[in-house]
Amino acid sequence: MNRRSLLAALAVTRSSRVDDQSRAVTRARYFPNVELTTHEGKKVRFYDDLIKDKIVVINLMYADCEGICPTITANLVKAQKLLGARIGRDIFMYSLTLSPEKDTPAALNHYAKMHGVKPGWQFLTGKPEDIEMLRRSLGFSTGNQKLDKDKTNHIGMVKYGNERREWWGMVPGKAKPTWIVESILWMDETNVKPPAG
Amino acid sequence: MANISKRNRRREKEIMDASKNRREIIAAQFSRRDLMKMGLLTTAGFLIPKNGLSARAPQFGGGGFGGNCFGFYGQGGTPVSPPTTPYLEAMPIPPIAQPVLNADALTGPLPQAAPNTAAGEGRTRTHQAFTTLPPQKYYEVHQIEANISMHPQLPVQKLWTFNGTVPGQTYVSQYGQPNLVRNFNDLPANNGGFGIQSVSTHLHNGHTPSESDGFPCDFFGVTKWYDQHYPNVLAGFASTHPPTGDINESMSTLWYHDHRVDFTAQNVYKGLAGFYLLFNQFDTGNETTGFRLPTFPDFDIPMMFNDKIFDPTTGLLVFDLANRDGILGDKFLVNGKIQPFFNVKRRRYRFRWLNGGPSRFYQFYITKQDNTNHNFWVIANDGNLLPNPVLTSNGVRIAVAERMDVIVDFSSFAAGTKLYINNRLEQCDGAGPTDNIVSASQGNKVLEFRVTSDAVSDGSVNPATNPSFYAVPAREPEDETRCFKFDRENGQWVINDEVFACDDVRFKVKRNDAEIWNLEGGFNWQHPIHIHFEEHQIVKRNGNTPTLIERGRKDVVRLGENDDVELFFRFRDFVGRYPMHCHNTIHEDHAMMLRFDIDDVGNSNESDCGRRF
Numbered sequence: 028m029n030r031r032s033l034l035a036a037l038a039v040t041r042s043s044r045v046d047d048q049s050r051a052v053t054r055a056r057y058f059p060n061v062e063l064t065t066h067e068g069k070k071v072r073f074y075d076d077l078i079k080d081k082i083v084v085i086n087l088m089y090a091d092c093e094g095i096c097p098t099i100t101a102n103l104v105k106a107q108k109l110l111g112a113r114i115g116r117d118i119f120m121y122s123l124t125l126s127p128e129k130d131t132p133a134a135l136n137h138y139a140k141m142h143g144v145k146p147g148w149q150f151l152t153g154k155p156e157d158i159e160m161l162r163r164s165l166g167f168s169t170g171n172q173k174l175d176k177d178k179t180n181h182i183g184m185v186k187y188g189n190e191r192r193e194w195w196g197m198v199p200g201k202a203k204p205t206w207i208v209e210s211i212l213w214m215d216e217t218n219v220k221p222p223a224g
Numbered sequence: 225m226a227n228i229s230k231r232n233r234r235r236e237k238e239i240m241d242a243s244k245n246r247r248e249i250i251a252a253q254f255s256r257r258d259l260m261k262m263g264l265l266t267t268a269g270f271l272i273p274k275n276g277l278s279a280r281a282p283q284f285g286g287g288g289f290g291g292n293c294f295g296f297y298g299q300g301g302t303p304v305s306p307p308t309t310p311y312l313e314a315m316p317i318p319p320i321a322q323p324v325l326n327a328d329a330l331t332g333p334l335p336q337a338a339p340n341t342a343a344g345e346g347r348t349r350t351h352q353a354f355t356t357l358p359p360q361k362y363y364e365v366h367q368i369e370a371n372i373s374m375h376p377q378l379p380v381q382k383l384w385t386f387n388g389t390v391p392g393q394t395y396v397s398q399y400g401q402p403n404l405v406r407n408f409n410d411l412p413a414n415n416g417g418f419g420i421q422s423v424s425t426h427l428h429n430g431h432t433p434s435e436s437d438g439f440p441c442d443f444f445g446v447t448k449w450y451d452q453h454y455p456n457v458l459a460g461f462a463s464t465h466p467p468t469g470d471i472n473e474s475m476s477t478l479w480y481h482d483h484r485v486d487f488t489a490q491n492v493y494k495g496l497a498g499f500y501l502l503f504n505q506f507d508t509g510n511e512t513t514g515f516r517l518p519t520f521p522d523f524d525i526p527m528m529f530n531d532k533i534f535d536p537t538t539g540l541l542v543f544d545l546a547n548r549d550g551i552l553g554d555k556f557l558v559n560g561k562i563q564p565f566f567n568v569k570r571r572r573y574r575f576r577w578l579n580g581g582p583s584r585f586y587q588f589y590i591t592k593q594d595n596t597n598h599n600f601w602v603i604a605n606d607g608n609l610l611p612n613p614v615l616t617s618n619g620v621r622i623a624v625a626e627r628m629d630v631i632v633d634f635s636s637f638a639a640g641t642k643l644y645i646n647n648r649l650e651q652c653d654g655a656g657p658t659d660n661i662v663s664a665s666q667g668n669k670v671l672e673f674r675v676t677s678d679a680v681s682d683g684s685v686n687p688a689t690n691p692s693f694y695a696v697p698a699r700e701p702e703d704e705t706r707c708f709k710f711d712r713e714n715g716q717w718v719i720n721d722e723v724f725a726c727d728d729v730r731f732k733v734k735r736n737d738a739e740i741w742n743l744e745g746g747f748n749w750q751h752p753i754h755i756h757f758e759e760h761q762i763v764k765r766n767g768n769t770p771t772l773i774e775r776g777r778k779d780v781v782r783l784g785e786n787d788d789v790e791l792f793f794r795f796r797d798f799v800g801r802y803p804m805h806c807h808n809t810i811h812e813d814h815a816m817m818l819r820f821d822i823d824d825v826g827n828s829n830e831s832d833c834g835r836r837f
Contacts, residue, residue, distance in 0.1 A: 049414070049415075049416045049417040050417075052417060052535075052538075053417050053545075056545075056546075057545060057546055094714070095714050163546070164546060165546060166545065166546030166547065166548055167715075169548070169549055169715060170549045170653045170654065170655070171549070171655070171748065174715075180714055180715075181714065181715070182548070182714060182715035182716075183713070183714035183715060183716045184548065184715055184716055184814060192415065193414075193415050193416075193417055193418065194415070194420050194487075195418070195545045196420075196486040196487060196813070197486070197548065197813070197814055198486070198815070199716040199723035199724075199814075199815045200716070201714075201716060201723060202723050202724075202725055202815070203725060203728075205727075206725035206726070206727070206728070209725075209726070210486065213420075213422075213486075
């Protein structure tokens with residue numbers, strides 16, 4: 028058993044202590060298991076394939092967004108670089124399109140390539156009603172109905188979490204990439220330490 | 225300028241639409257049955273989002289709601305709590321913290337100025353005043369999960385506590401008697417759905433060195449501990465008023481709560497909060513001496529108010545992880561119990577009212593059974609005694625984290641009389657209250673007073689005689705002026721368009737400088753803004769002299785829509801990092817916070833008022 032698989036085994040042992048009942052409630056409340064399609068054309072289930080047992084980073088975007096999306100995507104690209112090999116291994120990044128009608132897997136693939144996105148970060152589209160349900164259940168909506176309908180003013184927060192530990196927080200997408208990375212790394216239970224400075 | 229007015233117009237339209245929605249809901253006065261008939265509420269108690277309707281079902285069991293309303297955002301289906309019978313249980317009074325015998329009696333090594341990282345301390349910085357103001361009393365507190373009943377008709381809840389109670393134990397201290405609190409993180413592996421097992425305990429309103437303040441980024445993990453040194457010293461002790469500090473800067477009702485960056489709302493909602501009271505030679509805790517305020521603890525009672533949501537199926541506490549606007553509960557708790565009763569004798573009491581959050585504003589009245597008001601006196605704002613008591617016939621408004629010490633006189637009531645603490649401020653969503661005051665019968669009656677027949681004496685001062693407490697400290701010309709706008713962009717809460725990061729020092733205040741800070745509220749949202757370390761005086765609110773109740777020293781200032789307030793500060797004695805943030809803890813956790821540092825150099829206003837926009 029090498030060091031990495033030992034760590035993985037330890038992680039499983041730790042997870043057995045986690046309260047499965049409350050996880051089920053959280054799952055039912057916030058993580059509908061809808062079918063989505065990745066920018067690589069793969070069909071996935073939101074909870075089963077993307078969220079369960081993972082440390083995740085989730086944001087909203089759409090390919091022809093001219094507002095804050097490019098800034099947030101650029102920040103997340105830098106964050107992906109800083110997190111290096113961990114992305115796709117134990118930390119996963121997801122961008123949900125707000126324009127599922129326009130943003131086909133091919134369009135999202137183009138967008139990902141254009142921004143230099145590396146593996147481990149998936150752009151997701153799906154049925155408009157499923158995307159809308161996800162947007163609301165994940166907390167990317169607001170009670171201000173007018174603001175909520177304005178796609179150009181969509182939520183610029185990035186959700187991060189550790190599903191196994193039921194830790195869920197948000198960091199602004201306009202924050203510095205180093206700060207976004209800091210926040211994401213808090214989700215690693217072996218790394219609970221305050222930032223320096 | 226063109227951009228500003230365009231944005232203003234768009235926002236004004238939004239505001240008008242939102243208030244139109246609200247008015248329609250209020251006018252319609254939907255009942256739970258109405259909502260179900262309309263298909264807006266399921267039998268499980270979930271509201272179904274439809275056509276922009278924003279309301280939640282009326283409250284059950286006592287209190288009544290009528291014209292009041294609740295926010296609902298459609299994310300995750302915020303449930304409506306199950307019914308509970310009001311006034312079944314007595315209001316608990318948190319236990320008083322007991323110090324250990326001496327430093328040797330603490331678990332672990334002796335306290336020291338430098339962080340004891342080798343022995344598992346989570347602190348990273350050296351105590352500034354450990355040798356000059358050495359601890360005289362030593363406390364040990366363990367943050368642990370405990371089974372807590374919030375109401376007999378609901379299941380026991382697994383909450384996070386300081387030493388096993390909610391609220392946590394009350395620290396009772398004297399000025400000039402420094403404390404050391406060794407704070408252990410013994411939280412469990414499971415969070416049960418929300419909360420994070422790393423913590424930073426903030427002493428709210430303390431004149432505390434930065435390393436013991438509970439800065440949001442000074443959190444520490446499970447199995448770690450953290451020595452917090454509370455000098456209990458008056459501001460000015462090392463600067464303007466040596467050696468003891470300015471008596472007119474005395475603070476009395478402080479509280480402590482978790483402040484972990486991004487997770488404050490979750491951890492505090494889960495139970496991590498308590499009172500910290502300070503007495504001195506004037507506010508003595510004994511009604512026969514000093515200011516002769518009602519004697520602690522018999523007639524001087526801390527009350528922490530919270531609103532919470534419980535799952536209609538399981539009865540377990542719900543925190544809405546998907547809500548970033550502000551969470552409103554439909555159950556009202558005082559000292560951790562839903563709608564308790566409290567027996568009072570026929571005399572005066574001092575109540576220390578604290579809004580423990582997360583997002584609701586209250587306007588509390590004392591109402592009788594016939595729904596008429598019983599006037600009371602406000603003696604302290606944010607725990608700071610006002611120059612003189614202020615009689616209120618119009619209730620008192622308390623935003624999250626604000627404290628109001630009040631004197632209520634029950635001497636005119638016959639034994640058996642019942643009175644209520646009644647919140648009559650309408651609030652429909654996390655944005656803030658509507659400013660509509662509902663009728664007394666429609667308010668949230670959060671606590672029932674029961675006047676007993678016990679024989680009683682009252683040696684406390686009668687507020688009607690207009691006793692004087694502390695003078696408001698004189699202001700001096702400011703060395704610096706800074707301006708701050710609290711707003712929202714793309715659902716990201718911002719201060720001067722920027723978001724929070726632990727390592728982002730937005731500006732530096734020069735130690736012992738006097739400063740004027742102008743705080744401006746944005747459109748459509750209200751924010752209780754808390755500034756750590758030094759208290760402020762409100763110089764102007766929207767160009768006007770503040771009300772008598774706001775004419776003292778404060779650490780939280782309410783910003784209504786478009787409000788403009790001018791604050792006076794002196795940043796004295798200690799250096800280090802401190803935050804300013806919105807204390808709607810949902811806003812705070814979504815980056816409505818900034819870090820400023822106090823040092824001996826300072827810098828001028830990077831948020832210069834003239835070129836801010």
